[in-house]
Amino acid sequence: MLWGRSSQTTGALQNPGEISSLSALEKLYDFGTISMKNGLVDHVFRVTNSSDKDILVKKISTSCMCTNVYIESIGGEKGPFGMEGHGGYVPPANETIRTGESRELKVVYDPNAHGPAGVGAINRFIYLTDEFGDTLQLEIKAVVTP
Numbered sequence: 001m002l003w004g005r006s007s008q009t010t011g012a013l014q015n016p017g018e019i020s021s022l023s024a025l026e027k028l029y030d031f032g033t034i035s036m037k038n039g040l041v042d043h044v045f046r047v048t049n050s051s052d053k054d055i056l057v058k059k060i061s062t063s064c065m066c067t068n069v070y071i072e073s074i075g076g077e078k079g080p081f082g083m084e085g086h087g088g089y090v091p092p093a094n095e096t097i098r099t100g101e102s103r104e105l106k107v108v109y110d111p112n113a114h115g116p117a118g119v120g121a122i123n124r125f126i127y128l129t130d131e132f133g134d135t136l137q138l139e140i141k142a143v144v145t146p
Contacts, residue, residue, distance in 0.1 A: 021051035022097065022128060022136045031142035034111055036118070042108045045138050047128065049097040056131040060093045060105075063125040066113030067140070071095055072104040080108070093128075111144045119144050 029043045049055045060069050060081035065088060070079035073095055084090050097103055107126055111118060126138040 021049060021053070021055050021134070022047050022057070022130065023050050024048070024136065024138060027137070028139045028141070029107075031109070031140065033143045033145060035145050036111045037146065039112065040108055040110055041142070042106055043140060045105045045107065045126075046102050047097070047105055047136065048102040049099055052099055054096055054098045057093045057095045057097060057128050058131050059090070059127070059129040060095075061090050061127050061129075062107075063127075064113075066110045066118070067124045067126070068108045068110075069126055070106045070108070072106075077106075079106075105138070107138070107140055109140055109142065111142070116146070119146060 024045055024047050026045060029045070031041050031043070034041050057071075060071060060079075061084050062069060062082050065083045065086060068080035068082045070077050071081070071093060078093065078095065081090055081093060082088055095103065105126065105128075109124060121141070121143050123139060123141045126140070128136045128138075
């Protein structure tokens with residue numbers, strides 16, 4: 001365990017952040033202390049294509065079923081995108097972000113998804129994977145109370 005980091009970070013990439021041609025000024029958002037009784041919380045990340053070519057985001061996924069993502073698209077909002085596996089279907093994103101353009105990603109976390117066992121510190125990850133298999137990782141964290 002590293003100082004200030006929970007050991008509950010399974011699913012994290014070894015080299016987080018800007019692995020793809022996509023970038024985000026904010027890669028981590030801390031909700032602080034949130035209550036299960038208050039329900040869903042959300043946060044918007046802004047992702048930018050700072051490369052000199054268009055980027056096709058093939059897949060958007062999360063590290064846990066308690067977290068869903070929606071992407072702002074030219075044709076409206078796409079999603080929800082969630083955790084792969086465990087019987088859940090994650091549709092392909094297939095969202096092209098042209099050079100110099102940005103997209104907003106709304107991340108929604110459900111503190112009630114794990115029931116009473118979900119109380120305490122959480123870290124969840126959001127993955128945007130482009131057509132070449134490169135991934136941008138974003139993170140949310142919180143301390144969940146009853």
